[in-house]
Amino acid sequence: MDSILATTNTETKSGINGTALKIIALVAMFIDHFTAVILQNKLALLIQAANLTTAQERAAWISSHPLWTFGPVILRLIGRFGFPLFVYLLVEGYTHTRSVKKYAINLAVFAAISELPFNLGFESKLFYPEYQNVFLTLFLGLLCIWAIDEFGFKREWNKKASLLFFPAVLVLGAFCGYLFGIGTPGAIINSFAEIPVYYYCLAGALILFIIMAIAGRKWDDAKKVQFIAIALSISAFGTIAELLKTDYSGVGILTIAVMYLFRAKKVKAFALGCTVLTVLNLAEITAYFMLIPVSKYNGERGPKINKYFFYAFYPVHLGILYLVAYVLGIVGFALY
Incomplete structure (x- = not known):
């Protein structure tokens, strides 16, 4: 805008x-x-x-x-x-x-x-x-991608910061699991059996942990620090959006981050953003x-x-x- x-x-x-x-x-x-x-x-x-x-x-x-x-x-x-x-x-x-x-x-x-x-x-x-109105979501999303850029790609961190890799994985996984649970997928599942939302958080954390334990084996410390910045920025600003109850809230923040991370290929970035929106809200x-x-x-x-x-x-x-x-x-x- x-x-x-x-x-x-x-x-x-x-x-x-x-x-x-x-x-x-x-x-x-x-x-x-x-x-x-x-x-x-x-x-x-x-x-x-x-x-x-x-x-x-x-x-x-x-x-x-x-x-x-x-x-x-x-x-x-x-x-x-x-x-x-x-x-x-x-x-x-x-x-x-x-x-x-x-x-x-x-x-x-x-x-x-x-x-x-x-x-x-x-x-x-x-x-x-x-x-709350969508401008607040866009404001938080802007801060999110600024934080990703500033702390993940522009600053150099001590290699010991990579020790936060798996804790960051768990945090992002729990956040995504929460969005899954309160969105369309959770609504469909809950039409058959009521599942507390924290179960979705635990499942999300476990699934992403397994994925990153496999995918991240060959990552160097610099790449792990980048992921830490991405994961914590999305989780932090997404949680703020959820607490403030902004329009699109945490789903909006995740969509903004995804489009930013894949911005080098505009069509792919937009398609992935739409996928995030649609998976979490079929409408x-x-x-x-x-x-x-x-x-x-x-x-x-x-x-x-x-x-x-x-x-x-x-x-x-x-x-x-x-x-x-x-x-x-x-x-x-x-x-x-």
């Missing part, structure tokens, strides 16, 4: 530029939020007005109103295009920005600005500490469609548009959608 440098070539390359990717992401996000704030709230009112008391009545109502029932679902699946594109642009922005500090400050400031319209849009409440499967524009990305900035337009679009459109829904009587208002 920050500056993506234009190519030094004087001729415009064919393909899709950074500005076009940003616009695609914004349109997808708007569709998603329009559906969530207006259409789905209106649908809830229609069902409430129909006074449906049994499952059979609800099924009959759904079958007789396919547009209202399936339309929002389709639109929200289109909305899944947005987040992976924003992640991809975040990685591009980090790679090319002149000041990571300024980039981080911009994300933090707009995370604060966006919180009230985000609360109103999704909960019709001015204060709602149970769910994100339509994100793969965005492999098409990403594969056409030419590395150019594109037409120059003030970057603060892209930052401001998020809180402004959420505020407008809430006001429209409120005026139409679709949603109410509460302080908390």
Whole structure:
């Protein structure tokens, strides 16, 4: 979302530029939020007005109103295009920005600005500490990849630091196991048998330990230290995102880290990021469609548009959608 440098070539390359990717992401996000704030709230009112008391009545109502029932679902699946594109642009922005500090400050400031319209849009409440906006996820993700870069690739550590390799493996494995347990895979498994989430943590730690015990046998100390930085950065910032209950939370941080680590091959990086999202939340499967524009990305900035337009679009459109829904009587208002 920050500056993506234009190519030094004087001729415009064919393909899709950074500005076009940003616009695609914004349109997808708007569709998603329009559906969530207006259409789905209106649908809830229609069902409430129909006074449906049994499952059979609800099924009959759904079958007789396919547009209202399936339309929002389709639109929200289109909305899944947005987040992976924003992640991809975040990685591009980090790679090319002149000041990571300024980039981080911009994300933090707009995370604060966006919180009230985000609360109103999704909960019709001015204060709602149970769910935080996506700017905070992107901010934490930026710090995560900065930490990976700074502590894993730029600094030289004493060889004794490699002794933390297996503890770091266990920490990352437990974190990934936790995400697995609270995501779609855990929900499917728990539909057959209720399994406490800490079992998933233990299983994740054990599985990754076995994998790295085999894969890491020939790694030198420098490579092990790099893995330690990666594992601890993902686990630390992912845990913070989970505790703060940000949009996409720990899954978002893992997705950002994966796209950053494989950034040398843009299509592969994006595909792996979409895989992380989809495995942990099946509703994100339509994100793969965005492999098409990403594969056409030419590395150019594109037409120059003030970057603060892209930052401001998020809180402004959420505020407008809430006001429209409120005026139409679709949603109410509460302080908390």
